[in-house]
Amino acid sequence: MIPPILLTAIVFLSSIACLVVMMMPERTEDQRGRVRIVGLFTSGVQMFITLAFGIFIQVGLAEGGGQSSANEESHSWFSSFAFSSGYHLTADGISLVLLVLTTVFFFSLFFHSWRVRERVRLYVALVLLLETAVNGVLCASDYVLFLLFWGMMIVPLYVLIRVWGGGERRAERARAARRYLVLALTSYGLLMLAVLLVIVRAGQHSSDITTDFQNLPGPVAAAGFWLTLTAFGIALGAFPVHRWLIDAQSEASPGVAALLTGVASKLGAYGLIRIAIGQFPGPAHQYSLVIVGLAVVGAIWGSLGALAQDDVRRAIGYSNVAQVSLLVLAVGTQTSIALVGAVLFALAQGFGIGMLILLMGAVEERLRTRSIRALGGLVAAAPRLAAFWWVGVFTLIGVPVLAGFSAIVMLFTGAFPAHRIATLLVLATLVVTSAGLLWMGHRMFFGPLRETLQRVRDVGALELSYLLPMIAAIVLFGVRPGAFTPIITNGVLEITTRLSGG
């Protein structure tokens, strides 16, 4: 039996906890510990609800031969304006899988919050607020709600980037935060414009996302498509609007950077799938070559850019640009197999890149450097850290038994018949991206151990606590992708049916 307020709980528990946290004192270390525990407990409950009541019930339904269906809560909210709006939350296969990413990630991040020493209460409160916003975006099935949650992400993320990260590189961090803010607001503005345009011109008098806006005039649909494509492209950090993400994730504190790259930017991919092509299938199909072209250039750009970096975080950032280009490719090719692959890849990539950033944070904390040249032979001093690093790298590369493998197979098999040359080119860049990640890993961990690095601590219990949940998810989705593909397919089919004019 699925609880009737399942999605409300997944979305809003963290904001209630945020309120509680704001009222808690944080003068002593014990008090700060309690603040963290409230955050951890809340995100743990949200993760449990998502896994137990959200996805596993759907998996059970699908495996039992039944049709898995979307979780849904719908109530009318207001109808005082020219259109009616509802409190409509839905979580189909796409949302549920990405909810696994977000809830597991946030849960891990609260373990990581023990690494945060300053303004703990504010940090935990902002992360909780962000969790509400992120989960809300994934569940919102009404444009007004969607915009509400989307906008709700901006300030917490800005403050998180701006305030935390130590005394060093303060100016760079301020600049990166400013860039983030400007581009996030731009993205939000474009999105709002698109939503208003669509709602007003569609004549449906409803802001429900599930409404099929088929009677949109051609130019309006095209404008809506381009506005949403740009907005979500910015959020995703895709080429050519990738720079802000590289800067922000390399300047923010490790936890925030991981959150930004691993989770928040994936909402851009979600928006591209759910709204840009789901709501504007005609223009999406018409301009697919442009999207695919951007994916190809982005993949080449990111994979090459990563090779030239000495800063580990920037190298990871460029690799991220190359990898999100795979998501853009799937969006451009618009086949169901590619889109299912893209959803799985978003999950795998989110965890993989998040792990690398968090691990780099651990290295940075111990050695006070991010330069690849300054590192070397770390595996001798910190073998577990090296092992986790390689798990992250192998997830991103798409090694079997880890979540990236099935995702990549599906993504490319689906993309190939639609745009062969582009798929080939992007496929070829996978080798360069892998080479970059591998080379970086070798320079950091292999070779003779430098004298200055001999007393580096290995991964401890705290690090294990935030890495293991991620690895468990990576392995689960790597070993049993078949359990999740039917429910993702159900979500994707709705979009591809619209794409095929059904």
Next chain:
Amino acid sequence: MALYNAAWALLLLPLATAILSFITETPRRAAQLCFVGSVLALLLSAMVLGARLTHPLQSPFTSLLTFFAMSPPESALFASRFQAQVGVYVDSLSASFGFALAFVVVVVQGYALTTLRAEGGYRRFFWSSSLLATALFGLVFSPNLFDTLLMWGLGSVAVYLVLALWWERGDAAAPARRAYLALHTADIALLLAVAFVFVKFGVFSSSLPAPSGQSLVDPFGFDQFTRFAHGVVLGVVPGAGLRSLAVMASVLIFAAVLRAAQVPSFGWLTGTATSALPAIALALSTAGFGGAYLVARAYPLLLAPLHAISALALTGALTAVAAALMCLVQRDVLRIAVLSAVAQFGLVLAALGTGGYGQGLFVLFTALLFSTLFLLAAGNLVRVYRTRDIHEMGGVRGRMRTTSAALLVWAGGTAGLSLATYYALSSVFENAKPAGPAVGALTRVAVAFLVVVAAGLMAAYALRVLWIVLPGVPMRRRGFQPERVAEVEPWLRLVTRLGTVGAVLAVIAGLPGIGPVHAGRLSIPGLTFTRFVYEYNRPALLVDGWALLICLVAGGLGAVAATFALSPARRAAASGLVERGEPVARVIMRGFELERVGHRVGAPFLAAGEYVARFDDSITETLSDLVAQGSLLGSDVVSRLRSARTTLYLAGGLTVAGVIALLSILAATGHLWVHPL
């Protein structure tokens, strides 16, 4: 048939021991656990092979699990069902190679038990080699192309982990990275082939009647490839013509050639000679074997497009000659071992490329065991002489009997007695396999010529090694006492003997014309390897007189050349010859500069990366700043947020606003109040 389910256990046993090895108390226990797992796997593979040998006419056993599945609605692009399956497929081929690989893994792990004990990463070697064993068994018993891709990917990582054993040494870690990238590139090529096969044959396969026990025809299934190829030739496969088949074959051959370390991509494998010996042995068996085995499994798809299969034959033959030539001028015994294996794999592909399916697979069968044998012998030499330079060795004959015997068997086999060159050449001469058109006359002549040259060169380098290593006395050098040269430890001797016996038995299994065996209730029909794996219903291969004669002559000439050049009387003259040809020899020794080119393949990418980064730092960043400057007002306001108090207030205000919004939603939806029933 139930016995064939043991193939599942064969796959899972090494994996289980690899996982369990993490929780053992000491690295030594972990090693022993993995070794025991491998021995059990060998026994299981023997059971599977035995069952297959006694029922050779039984149809193959298939057991499948769905890895993932979906039903794409785009009927114009895809089949109605996209289903990726993993499982086991037991036929004569997989049963034979399953046993051979299990044997190789046992021998190599057995060798590593002693030789790596003092090394760091002892536990790591064993769990990663067990993981590699899982990938190898998975590959051998793979029922379809998707499963092969999965096992290739797993194998690539396992090889990388095994080769990176000495990570603290740059000269060992870098080749591991290069090896992984080469294997990963091959994996990606195979991924492309998987996509291509699904797109081209998916719809056609769904129109075919499903095999018994299965709900649909697996478009990736190896057992379906013949039907697909025939369908294309007959023009009944929608959207797939001979051109599609040629592209598909080219991609598959590219992946196989890269993985089997053939010209021009052999650099990644020869570079691994700096790694630990057991690691090299496993890398060799995985890499070369994986490539050739893919060719064997996807054979029906490769036969129809003539140019692709001809290119495969020429590449293989050319590699055999090049690698043999390189062996002739090498002094590093481990490099000779690696190059020798590359040459053998070249012969495998040459035979397969000229239509010699059974012959090619037999050469692969012996190549696996002979390359392992030579690595064991070379390992013994390096262990005792503390050098890898064969010119610093000598006097092995009287001091190391087991190693001498192993070297003799290897040299005999490499010189032609293993029938590898004979089989490769006979396939060129016969060139009339079913289901495949004859390879063009020019290609046949070229491949035949190259194989004969390779046969001569292989005999020459094998005897060169013997001539240098076996007779004479060990060279005296600093820190090394020649008088203390003695055979290796008893355990290593036992492992080496086991390897020697395995190699000899492999050749015996391939002898043409062995008839059926009847002993009481036991009845084993005609046992020749080629009949067993492929041509069971056809008459046993007759000895091809011409091929045998030519191989013997070529081998003899090579042997004579080696003897002539290295006999004491001629050694001075030969060294003069070598000195005169030193520049050429150096080029050959370095792999015709192809290795260096391979090592520098990353340079242009690095240069391009610099440009990309510079562009981003100047143009893109300036553009971003321009946008950001436009919002000065906003940035001014937010700069006030620096004070913690303001930030706190802002966050608090936002939270309150969020809560108000939540309450209003709950109120509007009736969740806030408890309604009376």
